[in-house]
Amino acid sequence: MSWQYKLTSFAGAAAVATMMSGTFLTPATAEEIVLKMAVPDWPPTRIMKDMFDKQYKAPSGNTVKLDIDFIPWPDYYTRLNASLTSGEQKYNMAVSDSQWLGAFVEGGYYKKLNEFIDADPGLKAAMDDMHPAPLNAYATYPHKTQNYYGFPQFPDVLVTFARKDILCNEEEQKNFQAKFSKKLPCAPEELDDMDWEMFENIGQFFQRKKGENLAGKPADDDFYGIAYQAGKGYDFSSMQINGFIWQYGGNTWDETQAPKGQAEGVVNSPEAVKALDHYLKLIQYMPPVAKTGTMDIFKSDELFREGKVALNIDWIGLGEASLNPETSKVSDKIAFGLMPGLRGADGKIIRWSNIGGQPFVLMTWNTDAQTKEALDFVKWWLSKPVQTEYASKGGQSAMKSVYSDPAYVTFRPWNRAWAPSLDWQKDVWHVPQFFELLTQQQDQFDLAITGKQDGKTTLDNVAKFQQNLLSEAGLIAP
Amino acid sequence: MTSVALSPPAPDFKTIAPDNWKLAIAVGLVVSVLATLILPANAAFWVVGAMAAMVAASFVVNAYRRHYYGGLLVSPAIAVLFVMNIFPLLWSLGLSFFAYQSNQQTIRFVGLRNYQQLLTNDLKAPELWANLTNTALFVVLTVTAQMIVGFLLAVLFAKQFPLRKYLLILVLTPMMLSVVAVGVFFSYYYDPTFGLLSQVIKAWGGEQFILMSSKTGAVAGIVFADAWMWSPFVMLLVLAGLVSVPKYLYEAAAIDRVSGWRRFWTITFPYIRGLLMLALLFRTIEAFKMADLVILLTKGGNDTMTISYHVIRIANEQNKTSEGAALSYLLLFVVIVLTNLYLYIANRRSQGA
């Protein structure tokens, strides 16, 4: 076949197809609306796409297509940022990390949603049903105001991943009791009641060399008791350290107090220093990679899945891989509990923690039709049956009516930790300077984690930098 | 070349003629600079584009009228290079004198303030200095390692021997790999728990080995991975020189019983000197760009932050376009000074020889 012939026949076929679709296939009133959406490539978004394709029918009668650009997590910010700031206006929606709100709202990319929520009782009801912690983190800018810019897509918290085969082993139980005069936690309720002291004890207790006895067998490799994130990349130490700081009664720079709130004196308060020192102290009991500043959320998860640690604190979003025998050597030996906290004077545990997860956002350049369809899609997403099904497939829901359903805790082993965790969630900065604040803080924390400076110096440096930057930006009044 | 005699005389500089390329360049430059300074970015883009097209057209007309086939042949290359390389460079030079962030709509002329900030601000200057020192460290170490390993490998493959072709391709493979895979897999090789390095040391009776826990270890890890990946490049260039030495020279040397060392300096070295210099130049320039491996192996931890990674952070993550541009130009300045120094030394050496 010559290329001319190919070309003509192709053009002919295309023309026929266009005519057919124009005349026969489409009802006169309905339109096809395409929503282009940038999302990170991982199960919470893949499940969403799957459910959308199988179930979604637009109430308007239009044919709505969700054209999703799945971008690998390591490059997600760089790509989304480049697309937004380049002004190419490619995406109509995105799944955005909550802390990016400020930068992209100020840049004029994310659409304010208040008028649409107010105009739609269904949407309003869904928003009212949200737990306030995720709602504030994912939707509001400036933080904790009534200005809404996002809807929760996948809410996430830190929980404890535990090896019940090791922890519940009778011999280990007995030895632990003998050494520390308390019971080694084993049942999920006991894991929930774990404080940092117990966490540290477990770290001290399970430091086994290869060949030493571990739960009745010689360990096939060095084994460690505890792990949590201590990496230099993105936010892979701040998310854990912030929890410590809040639990000790210290604070990060509080954007809701701007411009009165200070950084110096707050960020490096004695409580915060004590908290950071506590965080740093525990690292000595963790797998050796922690000393290199590269133990991020993925590395500690990998160590856990490969059976090298007894306890790991990580995001629920990474949990699915631990349960899957194709990716985990310990898939049938896991229990989950709340993230440990600091035991207060009254014996109750203080559990402040940094929230994870991502909201949906809409873009300012969407046409009215696109905005309408996007909102209908969000309303569908935030309806109880869809949220329940999403949770049953491995997602999470921030809606009270969904997660308080008794069936919710049966979906996944970590779900029992979900509702009690929510009340303790806070979030860091949403201001446009987020990345500068985060990068500098991560650099400083890394110096402390790798043993190059102490906690006090670290927080002094962080405070000084933040005071300077935020004063220049007018977020701290002189 | 042969037909120059027939060409019409060149137009006077002040005459407005389609082939007056000198005037076109002058006008183009003035208008472009003015447009970049005054107009908003997207209007300036098209103005500068039009100016470039005008200059290009004048060149082509000029070349055609005077039968400068050379000019005609060269013009497409110059055009592509200008649009994709030289023009962006001039643009970012311009931006470095402004206060501009790509996620904000405002832009404001600040003169040399960005440069002044980078060089004197008590937070930014030490950072710049530390990053420059680290970059210099990596340049010296990686390039030295690549030159030595590359040279030795080339010597190994300079002779003809059975299966040479198949062994050579094995050695060439590392530079064909994607740097992402190299970075991720080297972080696995270096990992204290899973990594092969640690396990080999343990199997020989040592302790668990944490390579990346100190600056020395981290630098060594990065340098090793980079040198492993790019030594084949040096090898290929040096090898080309080695195999080009005419055999009769060696035969003559053998008759004269010249020592191995002298034979190398008097016969072999002259044939590979140019290529060694070239490899040195290319690898040095590449080493200044070192960012990917650092990001993948340490995220800049253990004081391994390079200036190139720093530019990526500033310009990309933090959207501080102007500051990134200013930083780029400081780096560029260093590179140009160094390469000129290289070329100067290389030229003197070759003249002296």
Next chain:
Amino acid sequence: MADTRSIWEKLGFRKASGVGEAGWGHTLFAAIISLIYFLPVLIIILTSFKLQTEALAVPPKLLPTTLFGLIPEQYVFSPTLENFTSVFSRAYVAGGAAESTGFDRFFFNSIFIASTSVLLALVIGTLAAYGFSRYALKGNDTYLFIILTTRMLPAIVVIIPVILMFRISGLSGSYLGIILLYTAFNLPFTIWMMKSFFDELSPDVEDAARLDGSSEIKVFRKICLPQVLAGLAATFVFGLILTWNEFLFALLLTGVDTRTVPVAMNQAVGGGGIGVLWGLLAAIETLFLIPVFLVTFFLQDHLLRGVTFGTVKR
């Protein structure tokens, strides 16, 4: 030109007459060095045949076979092709149906973008090199120096303005944009390389042809070009290797449809709610290595000859 060597000589199993200098002893030595050097690549390739749970095993699972009982069982893994099928189609949701990953498209993009830009640079660059070599231009050396200088600049320096330029001109996410960009990056090297080739040719033949009334175009096409075919091959390979794995510009300037493999490869790095998918990453890299490996292998004679010819003035 007729090749009189036997098949054994061509394959390198027997010394070709006149050039043999070292024997099998040297081969053994070189083989040991080469294999050590190749080891990190070999591990990547072997990992592509391992399941995720075997990839990080301690002690490491080294080989797919016991080599007739030579290797203890604990160092042996059972090879699987699952990773290779997963590159093109896999289930993203646990328990879900397998869906296309788009990697067929990404491989096409990589091949298309790299080969087109390298070829384009070859055409434009060869013309320019011929121009520089044969016609005395005013300020010839200056042009050549500026062209070489653009190659000397770290790519990072042009990132910001290129993004801005692509954004304004709408080239962002198009094939044309990234191809032109890569062409520009390949040009200086191509020009420099090809110019030294043309410089080596004897001008007598060309002048004779000109006296016979051949046009300039005919001189170039019929006389010069056939003599530098080896150089063209060498330049192509060098350019291909450098373009093939470019990551930073590809990440920032390609769209969904024009994404190249080095960018998409990150799917297997910290992607699907899990850290590194070792087997998958290794499989992508192994597949990605094949085209450029083959091209280099089949052109490596030219590569060596090409560099020699081009850069050493005699």
